[in-house]
Amino acid sequence: MMNNHIEIFDTTLRDGEQSPGFSMNQEEKLQLAHQLERLQVDVIEAGFPIASDGDFETVREISKHITNSTVAALCRTRHKDIDRAAAAVEPAAKPRIHTFIATSDIHMKYKLKKTRDEVLDSAVDAVEHATQYCDDVEFSAEDASRSDPDFLYQIFEEVIKAGAKTINVPDTVGYAMPWEYGNLIKGIKENVPNIDQATLSVHCHNDLGVAVANSLMAIRNGADQVECTINGIGERAGNASLEEIVMAIATRDDDRETKVVTEELVPSSKLLSEITGHNVQPNKAIVGDNAFAHEAGIHQHGVLNNPMTYEIMTPQSVGLESNKIVLGKHSGRFALNKKLQKMGYELEKDELNRVYFKFTQVADEKKKVKESDILDLIIDTLSHQPADGDPKVAG
Template identity: 50%
Template sequence: MSASESTEPDVAIATPIRIFDTTLRDGEQSPGCSMNAAQKLVMARALDTLGVDVIETGFPASSEADREATRLMARELRRPTLAVLSRCLPGDIETSLRALDGIARPRLHVFVSTSPLHREHKLRMSKQQVLDLAVTSVEHARKYVDDIEFSTEDGTRTEHDFLAEVVGATIAAGATTINVPDTLGYATPDEIRSLFRFLIETVPGARDVVFSAHCHDDLGLAVANSLAAIEGGARQVECTINGIGERAGNCAMEELVMALKVRGAWYGADTAIDTRRLVATSQLLTRLTGMQVQRNKAVVGANAFAHESGIHQHGMLRHRGTYEIMRPEDVGWSDSRMVLGRHSGRAAVSHRLRALGYTLEDADLDRVFAAFKDLCERQRVIEDGDLEALMHGDVAGDGYRLAAMTVSDRGGRASAQVELSDPDGRKVTESALGDGPVDALFGALSAATGLDFALESYQVHSVGLGADARGEANLSVRDGETALQGSGTSRDVIEASALAWLDVANRVRRAQTQAPARALRATS
């Protein structure tokens, strides 16, 4: 097959896979990720726009917040199915049924544990008691709602014959979707694939319902297991944005969806998700919960389409397919990023300089590249402003420098005083109050430099071990429409924070200084 031929199946014959999003229920159970009703509604709107088939709104019997969130969604969302979770208990089911009132496309999702461990130690019930409870609960719910999903909690650790018996009985009782969760993330892809095939091929009525997979990530296999379940016959996958959820989390929707998209010829399946909105939805969840996405996270991580290695950058400049299997635009990124750093080669630096308007002879490029490599030993990432400074022969690090600082926090309003050396060598001293030492510090630096940024993220972590460990601070800020990053390292984390802030300030200063020259080159 030639490179120009598509390996994707015809969309018309691709098996449709329903996406059941449980970000607002299972995902919210991730420690530190709870959302109030208003925040849940904002997230639900985004999931609706994304094209999610089923949104699990919460666990109504557990809290008033979940009930209120479901009411808000019921008033506004008409396209997707809205599901609520309920234990197989009469009181829970009644509460959940009331929560479903007014929903255009309601689903009641009932569950009970089926594994030996859960039966003995959690439920203290026999097989027959679990079976009877499952059947009576589905029958009860089906009197009021046509769309009933039944889940066998810890299904992958349940005896296959008993699991088949429970599944068959609940199908006969009126369940329309059967979910077999890998609740502890214990199964392997081969086991999941075989289990779904076994149930679908042997249980009476199995081909008349939709089988669903709900996989946790305790062994890092949630996405792989969900894909294996699809191979085994599952036609619904339960997942979350960014893979958030209990313990190690759930199957990450963005990874599952793009695996089906990129490897469509292999799976012959696809979803209705608008993949171009994956990054925006991921970033919305981050803002709502405060849980950051790791930079090397697949699909939506900041480094997912970033290239620093000289070998990789050289390949990308020749043909993006050498080191990318999907287009960044297809998931919501604006473009791939060529990150200039210590691993970058001469070709990448030359390419970036040309993009900035510089065309250099070999000897001049050799000089700039040597200065670039020298700067890389002191600075992790080289931005456009840094290249501009190198082109003009500026000394790396020129700009505002920290001469002294004093920060105090006496339990009330924190205060900070900074003394800077400005780009002309003059001393500048300013102070500020803040809600904490870092807030006060950044306020004082802003007053001293006359620069103000919209802070998007701030992180401090340790670099090194033991007595030699240092603190590194990383900032992400927005200056108008431009996103900037800065970093600083010191044995004192507050000083590292100041250095990171000044790193950004100097980038902005260089950009402002060199903008007229860049504009002149563009018109010449």
């Protein structure tokens, strides 16, 4: 039976911060953690405490302040790592220790230099050790999408027996295709006998541009938790984008829901951009500057009459005040007239035609026509001053 509620595990402060040029100091991470709690994500992965004293102190500070979301700390399967993670999240109202080890043959051979049996023993030992500190332990099989499924079934069964409450299936290098990843999740649901005793989580990277698609396919095949980041930031090409996953579920999936406050999506995106100094591309889904902007005349006509003609969600639902009608070379008379009316001008048909002709000439030369440009057009095109019965400025 599939879970109706999909847990959102945000790793912006851990995996996201590993993006080159996206590092954050303690004050910035704490500020973003508070925003993530306002967003009502289920889990905030606050950092990798063994990495440095600064990361340890930051995770510990976040743990002291966050009360509603679970605070997770990442660690390898070494006892020293686990002890450090446990100390970092100890003040948290809802602490989680998240331990991981690679399970793909290429990682075991060339990185770990361990056999499958050694990796299995290390995973089980790590989970058992972590459960001494808290009940909420998550285990990740790094590079799961390139691992032997039968080995995954075995290691997941054993770590659940050892006390893992969440098992995570990372597409660490963004290798999987949606149909493959969906089948992997389905296989885990069907072949791990005690899988119902744990939350099944997924963590997808975007190297081939399908991290969100993989995450959604995983949900359709039984995943209960999605690990993702604000603006999709993360290692290399990034992680699955939190805002895209949440709004895809809210807009298209009648069977599942998250508890995310979607009106906080744009504020979260903007805060991250402000902190890191990296803006999202204009055409970024949900939070990009053009996500609710319209320049083409046909689109503008439709949206101005009924936004649902070209918008499948409202801008207000993601935290924007309104959509944007952008005047440019593709705009038509209808949108221009609406803009003129907002500016206080009521033009006769022939006057509008004259202004529009001049407008198209300006728009051919400029990427975006500003309100000051339109005022210049009015002055240039209409040869007389506004008077009663003529084009005029309100007020």
